[in-house]
Amino acid sequence: MLTDEQMRYPIGKFQPPASYTDDDLYRWMNDIRMLPGQLRQAVIGLNDDDLNTPYRKGGWTLRQVVHHVADSHMNSITRIKLALTEDSPTIKPYEEAYWALQADYHLPVEPSLKMLEGIHQRMIVLFESFTEKEWERTFIHPETGAANSLKKTLATYSWHGRHHLAHITETRKKYGFNKPINQAFYIKSLVYYSPFRELGGSACCCLIARRYYTQTSANTYSCSCVSYHYIKGCDSSDLIGKRC
Numbered sequence: 001m002l003t004d005e006q007m008r009y010p011i012g013k014f015q016p017p018a019s020y021t022d023d024d025l026y027r028w029m030n031d032i033r034m035l036p037g038q039l040r041q042a043v044i045g046l047n048d049d050d051l052n053t054p055y056r057k058g059g060w061t062l063r064q065v066v067h068h069v070a071d072s073h074m075n076s077i078t079r080i081k082l083a084l085t086e087d088s089p090t091i092k093p094y095e096e097a098y099w100a101l102q103a104d105y106h107l108p109v110e111p112s113l114k115m116l117e118g119i120h121q122r123m124i125v126l127f128e129s130f131t132e133k134e135w136e137r138t139f140i141h142p143e144t145g146a147a148n149s150l151k152k153t154l155a156t157y158s159w160h161g162r163h164h165l166a167h168i169t170e171t172r173k174k175y176g177f178n179k180p181i182n183q184a185f186y187i188k189s190l191v192y193y194s195p196f197r198e199l200g201g202s203a204c205c206c207l208i209a210r211r212y213y214t215q216t217s218a219n220t221y222s223c224s225c226v227s228y229h230y231i232k233g234c235d236s237s238d239l240i241g242k243r244c
């Protein structure tokens with residue numbers, strides 16, 4: 001179990017990458033693809049009291065963490081698009097500590113999970129379209145004056161998502177929120193994932209379907225697929241959006 005101090009950076013601080021190989025970019029893009037589903041799974045079964053638990057003394061509650069990730073990545077995609085469409089623009093920072101005190105941070109986490117699903121789907125389409133020229137485009141952060149390339153931005157938000165995901169998963173371990181979810185609602189996540197590298201480059205398919213089961217009586221469950229991610233080139237298009 002991590003101490004409060006270790007909980008500040010449960011996966012370590014962000015280290016600017018030493019390299020940006022194709023494999024590095026591919027791995028970070030996968031992190032972006034997976035995060036919305038991983039976050040959804042991380043909070044499943046948490047009640048209001050659980051969500052109002054800080055991940056460390058004086059830290060944000062799990063609820064604030066989820067809303068923060070949505071706000072942060074919303075700002076990120078704005079910066080990405082500014083960098084794509086303007087010549088090294090200076091972006092607008094925001095006061096994340098004060099954002100986390102606004103009324104919308106008391107909402108259930110669902111609105112922010114939905115935001116992240118949409119934002120990450122759009123981020124991935126952008127990243128997949130990039131050539132070396134786009135990866136090298138930059139924006140300026142006014143606090144440091146430094147130019148941030150879009151490939152560094154990808155690395156940063158891969159880390160940022162995993163960093164906050166760990167706040168939630170480690171807090172669940174700490175407080176025993178991992179009690180078996182045997183309530184009216186649970187989630188099963190199905191991942192069909194075939195990296196195109198392993199398929200010789202000719203085919204790629206990634207379908208992440210999340211099925212929600214709602215217990216309707218002692219022995220019956222209703223089920224719905226509510227979201228999925230799909231990577232171009234997959235010939236399993238008959239699976240897309242299929243109800244179960």
Ligand code: NI
Pocket residue numbers: 068072160164
């Ligand atoms: Ni953050």
